[in-house]
Amino acid sequence: MKVIEPKSGASLILKKGEILKVTDIEGVQVSDMLLYNLNNHNEKISSGKTFDYEETILLTKGNFLWSNHSNKMVEIIEDTNGRNDFLLAPCDRKTMKHFYNISEYHPSCYENLHKGLEKFGISKETIPSAFNIFMNVTFNQNGKISVDPPTSKAGDYICFKAQMDLIVALTACSALDSNGGSCKSIGYEVVS
Amino acid sequence: MKVIEPKSGASLILKKGEILKVTDIEGVQVSDMLLYNLNNHNEKISSGKTFDYEETILLTKGNFLWSNHSNKMVEIIEDTNGRNDFLLAPCDRKTMKHFYNISEYHPSCYENLHKGLEKFGISKETIPSAFNIFMNVTFNQNGKISVDPPTSKAGDYICFKAQMDLIVALTACSALDSNGGSCKSIGYEVVS
Numbered sequence: 001m002k003v004i005e006p007k008s009g010a011s012l013i014l015k016k017g018e019i020l021k022v023t024d025i026e027g028v029q030v031s032d033m034l035l036y037n038l039n040n041h042n043e044k045i046s047s048g049k050t051f052d053y054e055e056t057i058l059l060t061k062g063n064f065l066w067s068n069h070s071n072k073m074v075e076i077i078e079d080t081n082g083r084n085d086f087l088l089a090p091c092d093r094k095t096m097k098h099f100y101n102i103s104e105y106h107p108s109c110y111e112n113l114h115k116g117l118e119k120f121g122i123s124k125e126t127i128p129s130a131f132n133i134f135m136n137v138t139f140n141q142n143g144k145i146s147v148d149p150p151t152s153k154a155g156d157y158i159c160f161k162a163q164m165d166l167i168v169a170l171t172a173c174s175a176l177d178s179n180g181g182s183c184k185s186i187g188y189e190v191v192s
Numbered sequence: 193m194k195v196i197e198p199k200s201g202a203s204l205i206l207k208k209g210e211i212l213k214v215t216d217i218e219g220v221q222v223s224d225m226l227l228y229n230l231n232n233h234n235e236k237i238s239s240g241k242t243f244d245y246e247e248t249i250l251l252t253k254g255n256f257l258w259s260n261h262s263n264k265m266v267e268i269i270e271d272t273n274g275r276n277d278f279l280l281a282p283c284d285r286k287t288m289k290h291f292y293n294i295s296e297y298h299p300s301c302y303e304n305l306h307k308g309l310e311k312f313g314i315s316k317e318t319i320p321s322a323f324n325i326f327m328n329v330t331f332n333q334n335g336k337i338s339v340d341p342p343t344s345k346a347g348d349y350i351c352f353k354a355q356m357d358l359i360v361a362l363t364a365c366s367a368l369d370s371n372g373g374s375c376k377s378i379g380y381e382v383v384s
Contacts, residue, residue: 042317046281046321047239047240047279047321048239048279048280048281048282048320048321049281051279051280051281051337052280052281052287053290055336055337055338056334056335056336056337057279057331057335057337058334058335059335068281068317068319069286070284070286070287070290087239087240087243087249088240088243088244089238089240089241089243089244089260090240092262094261094262095244095245095262098245098262125234125260126318127260128240128320129238129239129240139249139331140333141332141333142248142250143248143249143250143251144247144248145243145247145248145249146247
């Protein structure tokens with residue numbers, strides 16, 4: 001298993017049929033994930049298409065994540081924690097300022113996703129909302145959103161089976177409140 | 193008031209401080225809306241950033257719609273119906289096939305948004321989830337989504353005040369189920 005150090009990121013190629021396992025090593029830690037079609041970088045993960053086709057906001061084992069071109073990108077085939085978020089955008093420097101009043105430089109998922117993607121020639125301007133693994137965003141019938149500590153425990157994992165050849169970018173999220181007050185590492189491996 | 197004919201679209205420039213009024217002329221009709229920064233087309237409306245900063249899925253009077261660059265694009269200053277959606281992506285030919293089994297050509301919000309944007313040199317590949325005015329997407333605590341008929345009545349309207357110079361693309365939505373079974377027209381005007 002490879003380790004993404006706290007407040008950093010990684011990227012990899014995942015071929016059709018391969019399975020990516022993402023592990024919350026210590027527990028209570030979010031990992032933002034982006035997917036691009038390896039052979040057409042204009043095709044990428046889409047929260048809107050996924051909500052549309054899966055007909056649910058909450059995505060877990062048995063659900064697919066879809067692209068902006070209305071194609072399936074991955075299937076979630078295991079999810080021991082069972083709670084993920086696809087509502088919120090990756091944290092960036094302005095969200096650090098807004099929610100934490102941090103004005104100086106601070107790592108962010110947006111920056112770490114960009115670092116992972118730029119080696120494949122993908123511009124930061126194309127970054128959409130990420131699939132936020134282990135993130136615990138609750139909402140009520142009035143739509144009110146709350147970012148709560150992840151329910152994931154040490155060793156919880158989620159497995160994605162690729163439905164096309166993909167570029168995957170992953171982070172160990174850098175925002176304190178999303179991760180129960182401390183930023184920890186994330187593990188990942190291609191298991192088939 | 194200008195009229196967007198059923199299953200078609202329009203686009204316009206809205207300068208900072210101007211107010212765009214969008215009217216459901218007959219009632220029970222959705223209008224998809226996209227926003228781009230007039231002076232930097234890489235900056236555009238973002239559901240993820242909007243949910244993040246507004247801390248709600250349901251957006252109405254008093255809420256702002258935010259960009260992928262974490263800036264406010266418009267404020268909703270009036271909303272006589274009060275129900276809009278920002279979860280679902282614009283309908284396209286594949287959604288027409290998936291939900292309605294329509295294989296031949298059929299108009300879609302995706303196509304109509306693209307037609308409105310291309311005159312400004314904006315590629316269809318950049319199209320994100322739109323703000324779906326008057327769209328009635330309900331969800332329960334388990335995340336299950338349902339597309340219900342709009343609650344908007346003839347003459348209901350919503351007003352957006354621009355927080356920066358914008359390109360706006362609007363549609364009269366082409367998907368039957370989103371519009372209570374029939375596709376109707378939409379009105380719009382810049383009122384200041």
